[in-house]
Structures are given as C-alpha cells and as structure tokens.
Amino acid sequence: MDNLSELLHGFTIAVTVPHLVLMVVGVLLGILVGVLPGLGAPNGVSLLLPLTFGMQPVSAIILLSSMYWGALFGGSVTSILFNIPGEPSSVATTFDGYPMARDGRPTTALATAFGSAAFGALIGVILITFLASWVAQVALAFGPAEYFAVYFLAFASFVGMGGAAPIKTVVALAIGFAIAAIGIDTVSGSVRLTMGVDELVKGVSFVVAVMGLFGIGELLVAVEEEFHARAVSSKIDWREVFRAVGRLPRHGVALLRSAAIGCWMGITPGGPTAASFMSYGIARRFSRRGRYFGTGEVEGIISPETADHAAGTSALLPMLSLGIPGSATAAVMMGGLMIWGLNPGPMLFVDQKDFVWGLIASMYVGNIVAVALVLLTVPVFAALMRIPFVVIAPLIVIICVVGAYSVSNSYLDVVMMLGFGIVGYLFKKLFYPLAPLVLAIVIGDKAEDAFRQSMLMSKGSLGIFFANKLVTCLIMAGIALLLLPLVLQLARLWRKPASPATETTAQEKVII
C-alpha cells in the first residue's frame, strides 16, 4: 500500500487554497474553451502554457490539467445541444445526446453525460493510483502490430452493428480512409491526394470535417424538414439534474463496461476517441434497448461519455511514465513538462514524487470540482435550447465557420467545412451512416501507419499479427466482433425462414 501513502501525501499538496483556486480557474477556462468549438483543449492549454513558466511545476500542471478536465466536460455540451462535437472523442456522444436534447430533455442529457463522465474519470484515476507501474509495463508491450490490432478492434466493434446496410457502411469507411490519407504520408514521406492544392499538404483537420458533417449537415436537414423550426420548450428543472445523476446507478453494467473499455484503450494506448466509439458500438450491441440507440437512449450517452473520460484520464499515465502523449492535449502538457525542467519517463515517479502524486491527487479533487461546476451550469446551457431556431441557426453557422477558420487560419478550411456540410446532408438523406466515416477520418491514418510499420518489420508477412498471445487475442476478438452480427443474422434466419421486414423500417430512421 505504498501508493496509498504517496497518494495521501499528494492530497496534502493538492488540497491547499492556492491550488483549489487554480483548479476552479482552470476548470472554468476549460469549460469555456470546450464549449467554443474550434478552440478546443489543445489550443486552450497551449495558450495558457506561457503563463505557467514562472510557476512551481505542480501548480502549473494542476492548472493545465484542470483546464483539460473542464474542456472535456465542455466538449460534450455542444455535442448534445447543437450536434457539434468540439473534440473527436465527443462525436459518439452526439448520437444519442442530441436526439434526447431535441426531444425536450436537454437537462437530462447533459446531467447524464456529466455524471457518467465523472464516473469514468474516477475509475481512470483509481487505476492510475494503484496500477501505475503495472500499466506502464503493459503499454510497453504495444508495438506497431499490437497498435493495429487495437484499431482493428475499434473498427470491428463499431462497423458490424450500424443500422445501415453493410455495403453503405463500407462505402462510408472507404471515403473516410481516403480523406484520412490526404497530406504527407508518415511511412513513405510523400504527399498524397492533394490534387495540386498546396494547402492540402497539412491534411484535413478533424474539426473541419466534423463541423461540416454534423453541424451544417444537421442544419440543412432541419431547414428542409422544418422539424426544428420551433424551439424546444424544455422545462428547466434543478431537481432533474440530480434525478438524472441519481438514476445512473441503474445502468451500472453499462457504466462499468464502458469504464473498463475506456481504461483499456487509454493505457494501450488507443486513445479516448477510439474508446468512446468502441464503447458505444459494444453498448449498442449488448444493451437490451440496443435497437433504440440513436433516438435518445440514456445508455447511448453513458457509454461513450464514461469511456471517453476514463480513457482521457488514464491516457495521462503513459505520458508521465513513458513520455508518449495519449492525446493532443497531453502532447502540449508534455512540452510544458520539459520547459519546467521535468523529463517525462520512467524516472519521473522516482525523482519527482511530489509532482506526480500531487498531480494524481489533483485529478481526484479537480474532477470533483469540475463536475460540481459543470452540473451548476446545466440549467444555463439547457436554457439555450429555448432560443428559437431562427436565432440559433445563424449562430450555428457562425460557430462552424469561425471554428473551421481558427484551426489554421485558412479560408480553404471554411470552404471544405461547407463542403462536408453538403456531404453530411446527403449521407442523412440517403441513409448512409456518418459514424464509420468519422471514425475512419480520426483513426484511419493511425491504423494505416501501424499496419505498414508492421509490414516493414515482418518484411511483408501477415504472420506478425499472430506472433504473440497479446496481438493474436486482439485480432481474434476483432474478427469475432466483426462476424457476430452475421452469425446472429444467420441464426435468426435459421429459426424463422421468412422474417417480415418490419424491423428494418423502424431501424432505417436511426442510422448513425
């Protein structure tokens, strides 16, 4: 129980008035940058970084990590209210969060999201506290082949399940892979698919794609259907915030499963994005109400949010103990660590005990501060839904345009964002699923790099994916997930040969 006494020592560092003030400031700033799409946690943290140069490293990391927690929570707000995910990892939250908010239950959606996110984060920190050294060892076992297997698993858990026709899922995936390939290729170093446009050398930013696909695409559908033309008459009820959080334990299985997936993906390190998608995919398959996913299901919010935060939190561990940042924000913080004169790596836990355990203790306290603050803001954010569509629609356009432009101050990005908006609209109208497209854009190039690195290592033999127990298990699990729906379908056909097509029409509406 060495870790426990270290942790208690950490609390004496974290729970001091100046540090609590820093946490509150950090969380509030974080919520702000999280809510403003396009700014996002990595940018927010790098803006704040120069201010921390004069601080004690512990204070500095507490400020920055609190901002990170705030931004993670804030990122879910726009996903739920406006269908605009501010971070790749909150895309999956839109699938059920947005329908629920449109359904007049924004308070429930937000409170559920925040409550389950806090649970996920807590499990993540507990994992870091007790298994730090073991986890660092696990992460070392991951070479390119294992990385590929993890990404494969994420794709497999999501792909087989969508309500769309399998062929449409494949088409969406293929388009996503093509978009992910734009820019400079890591493995060959050459420029791909830029079609002579110099600016495309930097690749297509996730934010640009998602703002168009979700924000603008949804807006176009809404305008056409006049479905959202009136404001949602949501009752703002304080008690509903607590009721929604109080109802969470009923979904204990989903919470635990999602936290486990999140921790696993955070340390392996597949990252929060892969974690949230995978958790959503698996929940949809195994939940009793799986077929209603996409219409505003509670578990459809719990699963991605819990996994996202569990992964986001546990991803800080590889950063500290190995020096590999698990996310873009962690990368910025790592740069900060170097500037403060600390070297992330195996020795940090030995040399800088105060720093490491102060940080870990601050994760507990910071997350509590964050969830308290963010729950307080729920009624404010939920009230946004009362604003009439004619006012909110132009605002969404402005947010998307500014967000896309601010990624790298480029007009081309704005044009591309609008283009993605049309793609998003067409996908919706033609019942193509957006999720595989986004998943492929976000982790497609990583999966490709890992695959080609493996091929270089094995000199072209696929045997490398079955070279040891770890990678074999991962690949087999992926294949199993991929084949499962097929097997289930065959079994169903076997039982009732002429099944009526009533179910498919119901599902046609909830393609995600």
Place this chain on the structure above:
Amino acid sequence: MGRTSIFMLSAAATMLAGTMPALSAWQPQKPIEFVATAGPGGGTDNLARAVQNIITKHKLTEQPIVVVNKGGGSGAEGYVYGKASAGDPYKVIFGTSNAWQQPLVSKVAFNYTDLTPVAAMAQDEFLLWVKQDAPYKTAGDYLKAAGSGEFKMGGAQSKDTDEVLTRMIEKAGKVKLTYIPFKSGAETAVQLAGGHLDSHVNNPSESLGQWRGGTQRPLCVFSPKRLPQGAKVTATEGWGDVPTCVEQGLDIKQYEQPRTVWLPGKVTPDQAAFYVDLMKKVQATPEWKDYIEKTSQVDTFLTGVEFDKFIKQDLEHVKQVAGEQGWLVK
C-alpha cells in the same frame, strides 16, 4: 531575479546593441507571429515558445508575440505559409533543416529559397541508442551484430534526418538495416524500450527520460568531439561520457540538426537585420542558457554567409544520400 536586475540586464542589452553599427533602422509596428513548423509540444514548438517567453520577459521588442502551430505535412504547412506571406516582416518561421531537406525528397510547394534565412540558433545532436539489456557495448559490436541483416532501426518521419543518418550508418558500417518510421522521436523511444526495435538515432532530449529510467542507453554520439560533461544523467554517466562514433569505428564524423529561424521572402535587409539582432539578444539571456541546457542541445549562432554555407554543405550531403536511395523528386 528581481525587477531591477531585469531592468539592468535589458538596459545593458540595449546599450550593447546601441554600440553595434548594425543596429536596425526598422522597428516592428504591430504584433509579430511566430510560426512553429511542428505541432505543440515538439522541439521546434518548444524553441518558438522559449524565444517568445524570453523576448516578452526582457521586453526586447514593444510588440506582442503570438505563437501559432503549423506542423501539418511534416512542417510543410508552416513553410508554405511563410512562402505565401512574401514581403510580410511580421511572420517569423521556426523550423529545422527540413526547410531545405524536405523539398529534395517530397513534392512540397516550397523551397528554402522562398524564405529569408535569419539564423540557425541551436544544434541538436544525434546518438545511436540501443535497448538497455542489449549485448553490445560499443558501436563496433553493434555493427557486427547488425551484419545479420535483421536489425530494425526506428526513427521519426520518413526520408527525414533520422532516415538519412540510418542510410549513412548502413554505408559506413557496410550493413543493411530495416528503417521503420514513426510520428515522433518520443514514440520511437518507447518502441525501443518495448523491444520492438533494435536501435534508433534520437536527439538527447527525446530519450533523456528513457536513459535515466534504464530502458535504453546511447552507444555513441555523431559528433567530432564528445558532448560537454554537464550534470550526470544516470547514477554513473552523463552526456560527456558517451564516446564519439568515430572512436568506436563507425566513421560518421558529424551529423546534427540545426534549429532554424526564417522570415518570408522579399523582406527588406533592414527588416531581416532587426530579427538577426533580436535573436542575438535572446541568445545572450540566462533563460536561453537554461533552455539549451534543459533540452541538451548545443548553443550555436549561424547567420548571413556562414548560415548560407552551412545550408549549401548540408544540401550537397543530403542530395548525395537521397540520390543513392532514389528519393529525389523529379
């Protein structure tokens, strides 16, 4: 440091600059943008932010400075942006030698000649690293073992500095290595720690933590003489204890990566002179020394003709390696 001493220091710096005949007539009139040709957190980004911090702290210019990251396309995004900003003296581009190396090997829409060179401010060294428990003690042992042709060498990016050096090692040591490109040096270091690679050629700062943690160790440094001693990194060894590669029979005398500073093309000589002067002042501060030490780089300052000469030499060299490998873009 107290307020007065900062004041004294900046006053001294101003006086020093005042005595120099090359004091630039041009002064910036609006905010300056520092463009880091790398993502947040990398070496280039750290440099840009360290310089920004020093300038702001010592009030070396009246104008505020903003750092933006344009690291897409292995830095090409930032250089292309610099090219597109021709004539604009309010954009300062921070990069590495990939400003002239990248256009050789991939079809990017810029060349270093589109930019105005300001200075090379620091040199990052390269070392040959192996896993802690690897049987070989010297570069000679390593080369002997690599004769099997089964060795995997990792590095950051493809056809960039790490791979060029790998090909040089192959040639000098008469061995064949399989080069596996990763996204960054930090990622490569972890892959070596996990035993997925046999070696890599990271910069000191990229593997410092790993060396201290006992997951990997340097065999030799690609430098004509040993690095300055400095503080001990592990219990027994510091950077100065690492032998040079030539000492150990791997005949590559020198290989280093300069951190470079550029302005867009078509700026006036006055404007360029202002920034050369500014960077010189930055280099004279104690914070700069601190930055250099913490990142284990070598302090240098190349500007004007010397910088030009350096680029030309490096370019010849890389051209030769790239030509042999068939990497040159037509």
